[in-house]
Amino acid sequence: MLAIDETTITEAALAQMESTPDPRLKEIIAALVRHLHAFAREVDLTPEEWLNGIKFLTSVGQKCTEFRQEFILLSDTLGMSSLVNAMHDRRALEDGTKSSLLGPFYRQDSPTLPLGASIAGKGKQPDTVIYGSVVNTAGEGIPNASVEIWQPDDEGWYDLQKQDPSQMDLRGRFYTDSEGRFYLKSIAPTGYMIPMDGPVGDMIRAQRRHGYRPAHIHFVIGAPGYREVVTALYLSGDPHLDSDTVFGASESLVVSVNPHDDASPYPDLKSIRFDFQLAALAGEAESGRVGADPSQILQKAAH
Numbered sequence: 001m002l003a004i005d006e007t008t009i010t011e012a013a014l015a016q017m018e019s020t021p022d023p024r025l026k027e028i029i030a031a032l033v034r035h036l037h038a039f040a041r042e043v044d045l046t047p048e049e050w051l052n053g054i055k056f057l058t059s060v061g062q063k064c065t066e067f068r069q070e071f072i073l074l075s076d077t078l079g080m081s082s083l084v085n086a087m088h089d090r091r092a093l094e095d096g097t098k099s100s101l102l103g104p105f106y107r108q109d110s111p112t113l114p115l116g117a118s119i120a121g122k123g124k125q126p127d128t129v130i131y132g133s134v135v136n137t138a139g140e141g142i143p144n145a146s147v148e149i150w151q152p153d154d155e156g157w158y159d160l161q162k163q164d165p166s167q168m169d170l171r172g173r174f175y176t177d178s179e180g181r182f183y184l185k186s187i188a189p190t191g192y193m194i195p196m197d198g199p200v201g202d203m204i205r206a207q208r209r210h211g212y213r214p215a216h217i218h219f220v221i222g223a224p225g226y227r228e229v230v231t232a233l234y235l236s237g238d239p240h241l242d243s244d245t246v247f248g249a250s251e252s253l254v255v256s257v258n259p260h261d262d263a264s265p266y267p268d269l270k271s272i273r274f275d276f277q278l279a280a281l282a283g284e285a286e287s288g289r290v291g292a293d294p295s296q297i298l299q300k301a302a303h
């Protein structure tokens with residue numbers, strides 16, 4: 001019989017998993033086991049420390065509800081979501097707009113609104129127009145592309161963080177016109193601290209990180225025959241652009257808020273303009289979403 005000890009355990013675990021019929025599952029779990037074991041050896045992990053890790057992950061799971069996704073927050077704050085996004089972009093046939101984080105505040109069933117509508121509800125006066133085009137890599141407009149948008153309010157809160165999180169605000173879905181253009185009204189968002197009242201917040205404080213995200217607006221953009229892009233636009237001048245707690249801000253996604261813009265469909269409002277470029281689809285659609293509506297993740301986990 002094999003003696004299980006520090007030098008044999010990794011091979012023993014891998015050998016037992018050899019029976020996995022799904023080759024991709026087998027590859028992923030084998031690599032996970034090898035790297036987990038290497039990590040434990042590298043830090044000479046003690047039982048107490050591993051138990052603390054297990055308690056931490058347990059509390060991450062306990063914090064999840066249909067309106068809150070603490071695991072996405074963990075993935076984001078560890079840089080894992082941005083790494084997976086960058087590898088997803090690298091697999092594209094063509095270079096399109098760079099991906100950024102979906103984050104924990106996406107909702108799948110936001111209202112479809114006509115072009116020009118405001119996404120700012122409940123007495124908020126829209127003062128900003130967000131407009132541009134969805135184009136292919138040749139610069140041609142893509143008609144009828146779906147533009148999903150969501151953002152925090154001018155104090156940095158998403159609707160999902162409000163007293164009644166079932167009430168939607170500052171989100172919507174638009175479809176581009178026959179030339180690929182979109183335009184809508186909103187308010188300019190501010191930067192905000194990621195949710196710090198859970199185990200991920202405890203981790204961020206233990207690491208003496210500030211916990212802030214620079215001001216940004218989220219988008220999921222898609223059209224038949226093109227690769228969906230999950231991204232965000234970051235407002236220039238924000239003090240946390242270079243130290244985003246979740247590593248989503250990136251140079252090519254920084255936009256300025258223009259106080260007056262004659263080219264805007266609403267020249268009297270402040271404007272943010274951006275053209276999103278979609279890469280052609282290479283065969284099967286591959287999801288670029290690191291995350292989902294929190295309620296969907298909970299439903300899938302229950303199965």
Ligand code: BEZ
Pocket residue numbers: 073076101102103104105194195213246
């Ligand atoms: C967000 O941008 O909505 C977000 C992303 C990662 C963590 C927290 C919030």
Ligand code: FE
Pocket residue numbers: 103105152213216218
């Ligand atoms: Fe956000």
